[in-house]
Amino acid sequence: xxxxxxxxxxxxxQYRRALLxxxxxxxxxxxxxxxxxxxHITPVQVRxxxxxxxxxxxxxxxxxxxxxxxxxGDIIDTKEGLNVAVVGIGNLGRAMINYFNGKRTKLSIVxxxxxxxxxxxxxxxxxxxxxxxxxxxxxxxxxxxxxxxTVPAGAAPEIADKLVNAGIKGILNYTPKPVQVPSHxxxxxxxxxxxxxxxxxxxxxx
Ligand code: ATP
Numbered sequence: 001x002x003x004x005x006x007x008x009x010x011x012x013x014q015y016r017r018a019l020l021x022x023x024x025x026x027x028x029x030x031x032x033x034x035x036x037x038x039x040h041i042t043p044v045q046v047r048x049x050x051x052x053x054x055x056x057x058x059x060x061x062x063x064x065x066x067x068x069x070x071x072x073g074d075i076i077d078t079k080e081g082l083n084v085a086v087v088g089i090g091n092l093g094r095a096m097i098n099y100f101n102g103k104r105t106k107l108s109i110v111x112x113x114x115x116x117x118x119x120x121x122x123x124x125x126x127x128x129x130x131x132x133x134x135x136x137x138x139x140x141x142x143x144x145x146x147x148x149x150t151v152p153a154g155a156a157p158e159i160a161d162k163l164v165n166a167g168i169k170g171i172l173n174y175t176p177k178p179v180q181v182p183s184h185x186x187x188x189x190x191x192x193x194x195x196x197x198x199x200x201x202x203x204x205x206x
Contacts, residue, residue, distance in 0.1 A: 004053070008049045008052055009076065011041070012076060013076060015035055015039065015046070015049070015068070016068075016069055016073070019069050022065055028064065029057075029064055029065060030062050030063050031062035031063070032046040032047045032050070032057070032062065032063070033046075034062070035063075050063065050068070053075055055067070055071055077106040081106040082106065082107050082108075083108060083109075083145060083146070084100075084107055084109045084144065084146045084148065085110065085111045085112070085135075085139065085144045085146070085147045085148070085168075086109055086111075086112045086147070086150055087132070087147055087150065087151055087163070088113070088149065088150035088152070088159070089113070089124060089129050090114075093112060093114075093150035096109070096148055096150060097124050098124070101125055101127065107146070109127050110127065110142050110144060111127060111129075111139075112124055112127050112128065112130065113129070113130050113132045113135055114131070114132060115132045132159075135163070135166050136162075136165065136166035139163075139166045146168065146169065146170040146171070147171050147172070148172045148174060149163075149171060149172070149173045149175055149179070154177065156173060156175040156179050157177065157180070159179075160173065164181055164182060164185055169185065169186065170185065170188075171186070171187050171188070173188070173190070174191075174192070175191070176192075176193050176194065
């Protein structure tokens with residue numbers, strides 16, 4: 001399934017979240033047009049994504065929600081789960097730790113890193129804060145494969161380099177500063193300010 005388009009992976013994750021909510025409400029089956037409505041996309045897109053993972057529903061009942069949740073899990077999750085680190089234990093980093101832990105079972109934030117001595121050797125929602133100088137050591141020790149960058153924008157490129165050198169496999173850059181990483185590292189950049197400004201633009205022009 002390595003050949004699945006990135007956008008499909010992203011949507012599968014979103015479908016699963018929607019499906020889990022439906023399952024919790026006691027719903028057992030769902031049609032592609034229902035998923036499409038929740039996700040604000042077309043039923044064709046939903047059917048195409050789900051076909052790509054080799055699943056088909058029935059004409060009469062649609063998709064079996066639990067089967068689809070399990071199948072998406074088989075594709076997206078790893079059996080033993082993945083460990084995540086947050087670099088920059090400021091307001092955003094702490095919010096990420098707080099929000100994330102307890103929500104997802106297959107991804108767990110296991111360490112925080114910061115350069116400010118006041119942030120070190122403290123526990124944030126169950127996650128220990130380490131000095132940034134210990135990045136490589138702890139990443140290895142705790143088998144961390146993903147890092148979330150929440151330092152101030154100016155420090156992001158330097159942190160990305162350190163993470164790459166420490167052997168990280170995936171990075172979610174939460175700062176507005178784009179970073180460069182070698183092609184074998186999966187990089188996702190999410191700039192909250194740009195996203196919000198995009199929303200503001202459409203609000204203004206409507
Ligand atoms: P707080 O008020 O708790 O410091 P903040 O959200 O105002 O939080 P920011 O200035 O956004 O903090 O910085 C985020 C975090 O990144 C801080 O905890 C800061 O100490 C840390 N930080 C800044 N530069 C680096 C760096 N080069 N390496 C590691 N951590 C860093």
